[in-house]
Amino acid sequence: MAQGISANRCFKALRFGETGSKLHPPDLYDMNAAWPRLGSSNMVDTFSYDALYSEKSVDTPLNPGLHAKYDFAVAYPAPETLPLDGLIQSLQTAVDSDSTKVLAELAYYPHQLGALELREYTAEKLRTDRGFTVSPEEIALTNGSGEALGLVIQALTNPGDVVLAEEFVYMGTTAQLRRFGADIRGVAMDEGGIIPDALDEQITALTAAGEKPKYLYTIPEHQNPMGSTISAERRKAILDIAHKHGMPILEDDCYVDLRYKGEVQPAFRALDDSGIVVYVASYSKLLAPGLRLGYFTASPELMRRALSFKLGSGPNQFAAVAIEGYLKNNLDAHRDNFNPMLEAKCNAMVAALEEHFGPAGATWSVPEGGCYVWLTMPEGSDIASIRDKVFEQGVGYVAGTNFEADASGRIGHNNARLCFAFESVEKNTEGIALLAQLFKQHGAM
């Protein structure tokens, strides 16, 4: 019976309809797993933990890992674009050339900062790609950028602290911010990202109200979900505002390698050496999410405090050896091959949007890189409430409401994030056509 109860809890928690909730972004979908699957177990589950769970713990359903036929709800590039053979070859080469060194990498618990060679490579990449210089000791490799963000958030956030973020922003970060008690407020944006004057006024008003923001979280390059990039000029203005108010900037630069058009903008960190900028990035989008390798750099004491929240030691050395070996020889070639594919996919999606959504008065962002187009339906159109129906009918997207920074439910009902990077050019074209048809069917356009 107790088992039955658990099973029900489980299945209930995993009902399809719940998978769009803020805590379970489709970003985390995984094709390979469905939970729970039928599987034998000798667990009878008669011991009750009801009085034992910690106050902070929440019974949170696992991700069922469902994909729509046309999956624009994911947050990563297509499998076939990954340099898997190259990564494995690099690992083999590293072993052949100096197996003792590779053995040493794997034989020990990783330093809290992660594998030295990849930190050295990352320092060089930041110098050449992003225009700022940090030593390998100022870089910490993490289990994806998600861990990096979680560590920094814990080092800077007390329950109730006000934290600023773009008004629509990555739900994985807002979920972590909320978990650690942040009171998130959205900052006004336009096609160019955060609006400096609006930011300044907001901080002044909040400070006057005794709610001075602790820090600003931003994805300045190819923002998730809006696809916008903040210009160098605006970044300088935002930095001035940050200094004026003594407010650090948590810069999430995880899409910077995925630019196929236009000019890369300087990182906030490259424009400021004072320590006010905490810089987080990742190899997940460039190479493979499954590698789980992100990193961050910040001023020494903040790094030590952030790293003290780690569970266990540094990230996987196996992937670190492969990534360092591959990128040191293939970064440019990989980007030169990878990014034009992204551009073709983005163009296909944008063309389909023009054809099928333009006449209905919808608008969308046209990003210069990254993975996302941000769709805006006319005011009054609610595409959040029909998301599950449309998903079941073959098209996946993430409703704008999932990205609302302050979770007030005020905005985003007529918005959707569409990932153009995962499906093929053809499926992007077909999927958008079907999406328009389904929106019409459900009265959303």
Place this chain on the structure above:
Amino acid sequence: MAQGISANRCFKALRFGETGSKLHPPDLYDMNAAWPRLGSSNMVDTFSYDALYSEKSVDTPLNPGLHAKYDFAVAYPAPETLPLDGLIQSLQTAVDSDSTKVLAELAYYPHQLGALELREYTAEKLRTDRGFTVSPEEIALTNGSGEALGLVIQALTNPGDVVLAEEFVYMGTTAQLRRFGADIRGVAMDEGGIIPDALDEQITALTAAGEKPKYLYTIPEHQNPMGSTISAERRKAILDIAHKHGMPILEDDCYVDLRYKGEVQPAFRALDDSGIVVYVASYSKLLAPGLRLGYFTASPELMRRALSFKLGSGPNQFAAVAIEGYLKNNLDAHRDNFNPMLEAKCNAMVAALEEHFGPAGATWSVPEGGCYVWLTMPEGSDIASIRDKVFEQGVGYVAGTNFEADASGRIGHNNARLCFAFESVEKNTEGIALLAQLFKQHGAM
């Protein structure tokens, strides 16, 4: 100037003498990294975070990664014993046989439970090796067992909760327990591990005093640091006590594969299907710590609550593919080759202890597996206070005080954990001779 201050903080924090502290177990040493190294940086570090750090954050020095000439302070096997070529070959084979599948593994964010294939393999391994049946959905892969322990601890621990553990126990777990507010009490042990009657009396007394223990953490097989194994009979008695008091058992089985002598004892989990046992284990000791792959299984709701504390998604897929591919074909062969090496190293250390420490009235454990011998010097001998001097003179060990569960400083001054698995047979022999010489020199024997 601010930079100077940070640098000083940093160097000060990393002074050699601090590396033996509870928060920085030599277990986490890494040969490949030293912090801080000289490295250029354009950080000027003039922005002050002093008013911004969270109340929970602590400025915690990073591990400098120092190794003594004879390093008995580490907690892992020797690099040359690792099946690195086999792991890479398995990865290559997986790609050659079904690259689409491997690509899919790497292309997506791992499911919160981790790679399905390795969970399926792990379920089968638990069934055959440990005698209990769980479905792959009841197994969560984690970034080492350290993450698994941290997640479960967070799901069960409120600040101030009393938690029981062996009176000397792995410092990495006690550090996490303290971080999440546990009030750890040590349980009396003998050569056979936890003494059931003492446990029962202690729980009864604590409960009467309004301090009912929340759960018991134990390493029943080849315990760290004492090397002891709890017999099946004692495990059954401990389970009866756990049920009597409604107290879960957090079983850390990470050394079970490293048995070279005697009979493996049934896991607590294999003796009880009620859900009262949370089972945590790891592939780190068997294959390579740098792979960072551990796992746990518990009743469904507890698993969901524990997993809700993850930062980011599941663990590295790259290592998961290699481990699953390697172990499904080579587990027995690897253990048959690996464990006799461990036994020879243990025998060499024990023989050297008999020769050099026996006459002085010291005693030591003679484990049937794992990595550690527990040395007990005569009462009054303080080998904790001379640890740093002896380390500088060439022999590393971890003083018993670092393993004291309740950190009261009462016990452990005359104890040391000696890892026999890392150095060679010859170095174990030489190092123990030198250790005796240094103890005499410093008046400890």
